[in-house]
Amino acid sequence: MRGYNFSAGPAMLPLEVLDQIKEELYDWHAQGASVMEISHRGEAFQQLAAESEQDFRELLSIPDNYHVLFVQGGGRGQFSMVPLNLLRGKTTADYVNTGVWSGMAAKEASKYCHVNQVTSAENSSFTSISKQIDWKLSSEAAYVHIVDNETVNGVEFPFIPETGQVPLVSDMSSNILSKPIEISRYGLLYAGVQKNIGPAGLAVVVVRKDLVGQALPSTPCLYDYQNHVDQKSLYNTPPTFSWYVCSLVFKWLKKQGGLAKMGEINARKAAKIYDYIDQSDFYYNNVDKPYRSRMNVIFRIRDESLYPEFLTQATSAGLLFLKGHKLVGGLRASIYNAMPEAGVDALLNFMEDFRR
Ligand SMILES: Cc1ncc(COP(=O)(O)O)c(C=O)c1O
Numbered sequence: 001m002r003g004y005n006f007s008a009g010p011a012m013l014p015l016e017v018l019d020q021i022k023e024e025l026y027d028w029h030a031q032g033a034s035v036m037e038i039s040h041r042g043e044a045f046q047q048l049a050a051e052s053e054q055d056f057r058e059l060l061s062i063p064d065n066y067h068v069l070f071v072q073g074g075g076r077g078q079f080s081m082v083p084l085n086l087l088r089g090k091t092t093a094d095y096v097n098t099g100v101w102s103g104m105a106a107k108e109a110s111k112y113c114h115v116n117q118v119t120s121a122e123n124s125s126f127t128s129i130s131k132q133i134d135w136k137l138s139s140e141a142a143y144v145h146i147v148d149n150e151t152v153n154g155v156e157f158p159f160i161p162e163t164g165q166v167p168l169v170s171d172m173s174s175n176i177l178s179k180p181i182e183i184s185r186y187g188l189l190y191a192g193v194q195k196n197i198g199p200a201g202l203a204v205v206v207v208r209k210d211l212v213g214q215a216l217p218s219t220p221c222l223y224d225y226q227n228h229v230d231q232k233s234l235y236n237t238p239p240t241f242s243w244y245v246c247s248l249v250f251k252w253l254k255k256q257g258g259l260a261k262m263g264e265i266n267a268r269k270a271a272k273i274y275d276y277i278d279q280s281d282f283y284y285n286n287v288d289k290p291y292r293s294r295m296n297v298i299f300r301i302r303d304e305s306l307y308p309e310f311l312t313q314a315t316s317a318g319l320l321f322l323k324g325h326k327l328v329g330g331l332r333a334s335i336y337n338a339m340p341e342a343g344v345d346a347l348l349n350f351m352e353d354f355r356r
Helices: 015-024 043-060 074-086 100-109 225-230 240-256 258-278 304-316 341-355
Strands: 066-071 092-097 114-120 141-147 168-171 188-192 203-208 296-301 331-334
Touching: 015 240, 043 066, 043 240, 043 258, 066 225, 074 100, 074 141, 074 168, 074 188, 074 203, 092 100, 100 114, 100 141, 100 168, 203 225, 240 258, 258 296, 258 341, 296 304, 304 331, 304 341
Parallel strands: 092 114, 092 141, 141 168, 168 188
Antiparallel strands: 066 203, 188 203, 296 331
16 A cells, blocks of 8 residues: 655655556557657657756746756766866865765865865754854855755755855755745756656756856766756766656646745645644754754654654554654654645644654
């Protein structure tokens, strides 16, 4: 029986999308074969690629001076691609340390440049984000990197940092398409697709056109954005199935009413869980309220010995994968776009029953 899947990723997909995949699996668009079994160079797949880019652009209102790329290598691939492409002759990049993933991004970048750690929330165990006025930005930085939503720590930026002429780069792997955003405030944003879009295998990159074309000479060809721009993201064989499912999710999102609607629903879902936790003396969350993630709700039980029992009973009730990340422990409910409000209600009912 299918349950409510709270996994941080690969994560839940909309049921309607799964039904459509099932429906057209053997014979996709009268090709006489599934979408996984046809050439990415053929007309049918090229049309899918073009239409999915168009839908993605519409959803996020992406201006014409930005490229949209679908590339392999997931989120971590971008930890390398960003410095390889965006240093553009400079030797320093600013990294804001708000949790596990921003630390990893900075570590990878330090292979290619001097990483200036602008601020770190490590002392507060990553339960907050310092005000931008306290950051130590470098005047020499090629770009400023943030992780908009820290999937492991459950911390999300409630504001877009102001970086002037220095391009802002944002890892949105775990909150892309969860609300409308102002693309023109960013130089580049990226996301591994396996949380809020589709099956693992791809990352989407939105990059301002003037930032492409100056990769370090030693950049592997697959890591040079210019090659993906020139070949419309078909430079090498892409994970066609992943891309196809992403294309269906874009259509599903448009049908739900787009990102304004998703933003409303996501805010409501998260608020329901946090409100319940905050009034409880049994559960707690220690992230500062303005910085709490709308996507990955971390929660703990005061009596830590109860975690195994909580997880066993939750799984039996069809509430799946609620275990917190091994680095931080506790519990985590990932409630991306595909998680219906009914799933959140079911979780809250279970939490209250368990408490009783
Ligand atoms: C915010 C963030 N960035 C990067 C990654 C790494 O993504 P991938 O496993 O696709 O390399 C993750 C994965 O969970 C993530 O949550």
